[in-house]
Amino acid sequence: xxxxxxxxxxxAALILVMVLCMMLVTGCSEESxxxxxxxxxxxxxxxxxGQTSEEGFDENALNQRVVAFxxxxxxxxxxxxxxxxxxxxxxxVLQGEVEAGITRTLWMYADYNKLPxxxxxxxSARPPYIRFxxxxxxxxxxxxxxxxxxxYVGANTVFSQDNVDHINxxxxxxxxxLFDRDHTRSVSMEHTGILYGAKVPEALEVAGFxxxxxxxxxxxxxxxxxLTSFEPADTVKVKYSDRAGWENTxxxxxxxxxxxxxxxxxxxxxxxxxxxxxxDTEYIDKANYKGEAGYTVSYCDYALGGGKGLLCSQGTVKxxxxxxxDGKLVLIDVAATKAAExxxxxxxxxxxxxxSEEASEEAEESTEPVLVDxxxxxGKTWIGWVSANxxxxxxxxxxxxx
Numbered sequence: 001x002x003x004x005x006x007x008x009x010x011x012a013a014l015i016l017v018m019v020l021c022m023m024l025v026t027g028c029s030e031e032s033x034x035x036x037x038x039x040x041x042x043x044x045x046x047x048x049x050g051q052t053s054e055e056g057f058d059e060n061a062l063n064q065r066v067v068a069f070x071x072x073x074x075x076x077x078x079x080x081x082x083x084x085x086x087x088x089x090x091x092x093v094l095q096g097e098v099e100a101g102i103t104r105t106l107w108m109y110a111d112y113n114k115l116p117x118x119x120x121x122x123x124s125a126r127p128p129y130i131r132f133x134x135x136x137x138x139x140x141x142x143x144x145x146x147x148x149x150x151x152y153v154g155a156n157t158v159f160s161q162d163n164v165d166h167i168n169x170x171x172x173x174x175x176x177x178l179f180d181r182d183h184t185r186s187v188s189m190e191h192t193g194i195l196y197g198a199k200v201p202e203a204l205e206v207a208g209f210x211x212x213x214x215x216x217x218x219x220x221x222x223x224x225x226x227l228t229s230f231e232p233a234d235t236v237k238v239k240y241s242d243r244a245g246w247e248n249t250x251x252x253x254x255x256x257x258x259x260x261x262x263x264x265x266x267x268x269x270x271x272x273x274x275x276x277x278x279x280d281t282e283y284i285d286k287a288n289y290k291g292e293a294g295y296t297v298s299y300c301d302y303a304l305g306g307g308k309g310l311l312c313s314q315g316t317v318k319x320x321x322x323x324x325x326d327g328k329l330v331l332i333d334v335a336a337t338k339a340a341e342x343x344x345x346x347x348x349x350x351x352x353x354x355x356s357e358e359a360s361e362e363a364e365e366s367t368e369p370v371l372v373d374x375x376x377x378x379g380k381t382w383i384g385w386v387s388a389n390x391x392x393x394x395x396x397x398x399x400x401x402x
Contacts, residue, residue, distance in 0.1 A: 045202030048091035048136075050221025050378035059249040061111035065213045067200060069107045069137040072123040076191040078266035080105075082116030083180070088197070089116075089380060093271075096385030097281070097300040098126050101243040106136060112204065115197030122169065122179065122193040125155035127384075128302040130164055137216035140166040141200075141211055143179065143193045152286040152299060165209040169193065178203045188389045222375035233317035234273055236260070238384040241281060241300070242391030245249045249384065253315045253398070260312065260382075272379025273313035275331075277322050278388040279303055300387075307388055310396075313377040317396055320374040330376035340370040378389070 017213045043052045044059030048066070053059045071080055073095065083089065090107035094185040098104045109115060124144030133140050145155035145168060159166055169179040181192040204211055236251040251260040251274055259270040280303040287296045306323030309331070321332040386392035 002356075004141050011038070018303075027129050029359060045221075046091065046110045047218035047378055048108060049095045050219065050376065055378075057114070058111055061113070063212055064110070064112055065209075065211055066133075066136045066138040066216070067112045067115075067204075068133040068136070068140050069119055069195065070123050070125055070129060070140075070142040071105045071107055071119065072121040072191065073103050073105050073265070074191070076185075076187045077121045080267075081120040081194055082197070083265060083269045084269050085116040087138050088114050092381050093130060094129070094241075094383045095249065096128065096302065097201065097240045097244045097247070097387070098219075099297050099299045100225075101241075101245075101247065102353060103240060103247045104129070106133065108136060112139075115200055118182070118194050118199055119197055120182070120194035121191050122195050123169075125159070125166070126299070127153060127158045128300075129153055129226060130155060130158050130162070130306065131302075131304050132329075132385075134162060134164065135217050135324055135327060137214050137327075139204060140164055141195065141203075142166065143169040145170075146286075147298065149286050149288075165207070167203060167207055169195075172203070173206055176203050176206055195204060202363075216327070219329075219381075220331070220373040220375045221378045223378060229316045229318035232273075232315060233312045233396045234398035235396070236312055237395040238276060238386060239391070239393050239395075240385070241387035243300075245391070251312075251382075253312075255315060258314060259379075269382075270380075271382040272313065273376045274310075274383040274384065275376070275381055276310040276312075276358060276384045276386055276394050278307045278309055278386050278392065280305055280307070280389045281387040281392075283390075302385060310394060311374055311376065312396070313396065317398075318374075330371075331376075333372045333374040336372035336374075337370055338371050344370055360370075 043054060044057055044062055045052050046057040046061070048055075051057050071077075071083070073080070083093075091110055092108040094106040094108070095103050104123060106124065107119070122143035124146060125140065125142040130140055145159070147154075148154040148157045158164070167178070172178065176199055178195060180196065181189070182193050182194045183192055187193070234253045238249045238251075239245055240247055249262060249264050251262045251271075253260050259268070259272055260274055262269050271359050282301045282303070283298045284301055285296050285298050303318055304324050307321065309320040309322045311318055311331070319334040321334055323330050323332075384394075386394065
């Protein structure tokens, strides 16, 4: 559900600004293509945030694999250690349902040499999170894992079948000192597991994993001086599913720092982009959970099949589509793709009227599908993994009349 309020004169002004900017970018594109430092590789760009070496990204990290950490999100786990670190907050935080209507998070970093001092509480691996991390060729780091039984295919099987490089606290070399427990909070043992960020490079070396990245997901970013869309998004409420209705996440846009804020993690967590991905989910029961007779847990599994989505940035929202293709996460700008298809169709019509062999070839080429990448604003992103078939939804309200 979306509720918007836009005055006609403001909308007209925004459209005029957008048109002028598009004319400027189009007119300069040929000249700037040779001098653009990002295109020529003169400036290193973080593939997860779009931030450049001039903004603090170490170009050496381009030769490193992404690292992904499984971090708990129950009330006993909040505030999570390292989540709102002033220097090394995660590049991307993925949040989705795991079981019993609770959510868990996956933190991803492009530079494993720049991590918080402490990360946690660390928790166990689940198949959907492993598969999502594979789209980024990430080394997966966790504390425990779900196991296959009956109709349930656990994390242990996915690690083996997909040949995923991962570090499990329960089987890793303790001499590295990567994992520990923090007992300063009055919580049960399962909420105390932590990881020392400075130990990660050594842990990767000891594990003997490939550290140079293969071809993987690199998000698209745009620094164009206009809004993501003309549809405002001042408040964003995310419901993951009917079962996880009590785990809703609320975001509020701050026009001063141009970021989204939430207190749902018991801190002031800020993001430049909110990316909502709708995906089909399935609940799979596993009997005798942890060997307890009569105790059945219902795991939430994501299809990773693609679908609709939303991108909130700079106080606005636009429709996107997404898919996992060739081992990568692909984000598609719906409106830009439609416009590109209309231009292609017009070009095909004009070429056909010219009645020439060259025109016929152009017309044939223009009938091929056109997909335009959805560009994020440079910065850090939160991804909400929402059920498309089990009651997940997003409510957005806002006004550009400010």
